Amino acid sequence: MAKKRLGNQTIQLQNNPVIISTGSIVGPKEGEGPLKDYFDMILKDDLFGEESWEFGESKMVREVIKMAVGKSDYVLNQVDYIVAGDLLNQLMSTSFAARDLKRPFFGVYGACSTMSESMSLASMIVDGGFSDLVVAATSSHFCTAERQFRYPLELGNQRPMTAQWTVTGTGASVISSKGEGPKIKRITTGKVIDKGITDVNNMGPAMAPAAVDTIKAYFDDTKDDIDSFDIIATGDLGIIGGEILLDFINKEGYDLSSVYMDCGIEIFDHKKQDTHSGGSGCGCSASVFNGYIYKKLKKKEINKVMLVSTGALMSPTSTLQKQSIPSIAHAVIIEN
Amino acid sequence: MAKKRLGNQTIQLQNNPVIISTGSIVGPKEGEGPLKDYFDMILKDDLFGEESWEFGESKMVREVIKMAVGKSDYVLNQVDYIVAGDLLNQLMSTSFAARDLKRPFFGVYGACSTMSESMSLASMIVDGGFSDLVVAATSSHFCTAERQFRYPLELGNQRPMTAQWTVTGTGASVISSKGEGPKIKRITTGKVIDKGITDVNNMGPAMAPAAVDTIKAYFDDTKDDIDSFDIIATGDLGIIGGEILLDFINKEGYDLSSVYMDCGIEIFDHKKQDTHSGGSGCGCSASVFNGYIYKKLKKKEINKVMLVSTGALMSPTSTLQKQSIPSIAHAVIIEN
Incomplete structure (x- = not known):
């Protein structure tokens, strides 16, 4: 068994990758919820100044990664990898954000499991000695997800009580081989x-x-x-x-x-x-x-x-x- | 700089992850091309016995992973991770193949770059000491990709001479910490x-x-x-x-x-x-x-x-x- 394995599905990291900083941005509705005081930025409108919801979401991803790195002692150019994804077809919001961020990029898709998937891979990259600084990030947006997975928003379709509400939000973790933090x-x-x-x-x-x-x-x-x-x-x-x-x-x-x-x-x-x-x-x-x-x-x-x-x-x-x-x-x- | 880095974008693996075996399956048209003698399996029809092209593609992924592992000295249950993806929205062919294969799964999306993306992450997982056996795989299918990215096939749309032909094909690499091979x-x-x-x-x-x-x-x-x-x-x-x-x-x-x-x-x-x-x-x-x-x-x-x-x-x-x-x-x- 490989030296870092604990069993069939679990590994034990041995070099203590640290989450040195994070960023979070949410939409207006999430900004009225019970956790509103914990988010770094609450958008005033769902478009975030862009012409489409998809590009609004993409800007959220770009800005949350810049924000998370900005809170650390590093700059974006020192990030070796961005491991990220979203719900949209072809990871549209993340792909276009990665274009603007100009850092090596691994796109991942695990639907709503993507945050812990990207954190898993990012911390393995750091723990394995391949990098001192990796960003894990994901996003979703009510308006982009609803129209892709369900119905046009303009339809005003009734939602059954079992339905869930896609969060307009994004988060990024900066994972490093050294520094302070969890x-x-x-x-x-x-x-x-x-x-x-x-x-x-x-x-x-x-x-x-x-x-x-x-x-x-x-x-x-x-x-x-x-x-x-x-x-x-x-x-x-x-x-x-x-x-x-x-x-x-x-x-x-x-x-x-x-x-x-x-x-x-x-x-x-x-x-x-x-x-x-x-x-x-x-x-x-x-x-x-x-x-x-x-x-x-x-x-x-x-x-x-x-x-x-x-x-x-x-x-x-x-x-x-x-x-x-x-x-x-x-x-x-x-x-x- | 992290110990395995060679520069801004390149890493040097230090524990020699080996590609111990591979598998490849292609469609009928690819099976008439110049490389036909090198593929492990050539499909007689694009549906591979399934009811939709998407599930035909999914079966290709499932079978190529089984085939690649079958050529090694290991069995599927010894595979710690499958790192894989495809062109379809929500990685449809890979997600359903992973369901049938019942092994821990990281979904990745890099459009047609996905093979080297999945090999990169799989070999980092092995080199980092997290696993002795990881499979990297990807697929595409002419009929599923054309109708998703361009036009319904039934339209018989004319293709400009600059267009490329989406390959119906899949490949899997079994990457191990030990054994013989490249x-x-x-x-x-x-x-x-x-x-x-x-x-x-x-x-x-x-x-x-x-x-x-x-x-x-x-x-x-x-x-x-x-x-x-x-x-x-x-x-x-x-x-x-x-x-x-x-x-x-x-x-x-x-x-x-x-x-x-x-x-x-x-x-x-x-x-x-x-x-x-x-x-x-x-x-x-x-x-x-x-x-x-x-x-x-x-x-x-x-x-x-x-x-x-x-x-x-x-x-x-x-x-x-x-x-x-x-x-x-x-x-x-x-x-x-």
Whole structure:
């Protein structure tokens, strides 16, 4: 077994990659939610001064990466790799942001699991001795995602109560081989899990089994203590998916109820903000981790976190072809 | 500078990740081309027995990964990570293949640069001590790509002579920390380059500057000798892009003419097969590398290769929004 492996799906980083700084930008609606004081920038309008929502989202990615690097002691030209992606076809917002940032770029796609996927790869690049400075970032945007995955916004389509609200948000983590800050300690990489759910307006139940599989793999591989965590945060299972997760993983012998949160549940006040089952999108766990969770880690209000971003990998084409929703979840364990 | 870095964009792997086996599958048209004897499997029909082209492509990915692992001394359950992607929205063919393969999965998107992107990340994972066995794979399919990026096939749209023909093909490399075979020695990761080309029926000229940038970065970083290479292979610049590459890089002081090939030029007999400027798609460099080039390396007919898969990162949405084509190229240096 390779020297850094702890088991079937988990690795132990040995050189302590540090998250030296982060950035977060969210849209106006997210800026009215319960976590509003934790985000670095709240947009006044969804277009961010651009001519299309897609380019508004792309500008968010570009600016959040500049912001995160700007908070460190480094400059953009010292970043060896950007590992990033988004929900749009051909990673449109990230690809165009990477063009403007002019740094070596690995595009990744894991639907809403992309934040922990990009953090996993970025910290492996640093831990493996390939770089001293890598940025991991992802984004999503309500207007670009809704019209790509569901219906034109102008249609004003009614949303079932199981639906989630795609977060307009982005987050970036600057990961370094040295410096001060919370450290990425372990990574558990998910498999694609598909329990046959076909309703794209009810993605929590599709993704929850993937989160169960990955979290169970972590504890099986490491025999770590649930109570040593301050937070185990899934990406965007929402209210329905979050309940399923707690129930299913309890049946596997792991009771997470005392440390569990879901970024999609926390980001909105669902009754007041009419967001039904919760927030979703890559930008959900990206903004909540890089805003809320990271800042609490930095202040040592919490000291050990598992971030489990959760992605539904269906495509509009696969949905038209009557396929179910394959899902994936990646876990990153971060400690002070 | 991190210990494995050679310069601004290049790293030197220190633990000799080995490509212990590969697999390649192509469609019927590619199976009539000049490289037909090098592919492991030639499909009799583009659907591969499935009900949609997308699921035909997905089956190709699943089967090529099984085939590549099957040729090694390992079984699928010993693969720690699959790093893979394709051209389809939400990586549809790869996501569904990964579901069936049940191994930890990192989805990547670099358009037609995805083969060298996935090989880069897979070999960093092995070299960094995180795994002894990783699979890198990508695919493309004429019928799925054409209808997603251009027009319905039923339209029978006329193709300009600058257009390239998306290869129906897939390839997988099994990368290990030990064993016999060609070794991945160095990696140069590309930046997104955009020189303002807007014609999606003429992608070679859009991608050629990205290939120039990455190849120049490699030689600037390493001072390596061009003549030490047997082959420097771009992914799919085609006839027009290939000429531009040789011309532009010559102006930078590097004459590649004696060692240069392009996978998109070699895979078809363009006059007989009516493929205009050449082949394209992730599956082009994937099948040509894992079929043709790897087999020549294994037989020691050649000993040192640079694979530079080249990707055009435009999206149909960005094209409708009148944007130019951002492009990227990643280089992987493989030696016996």
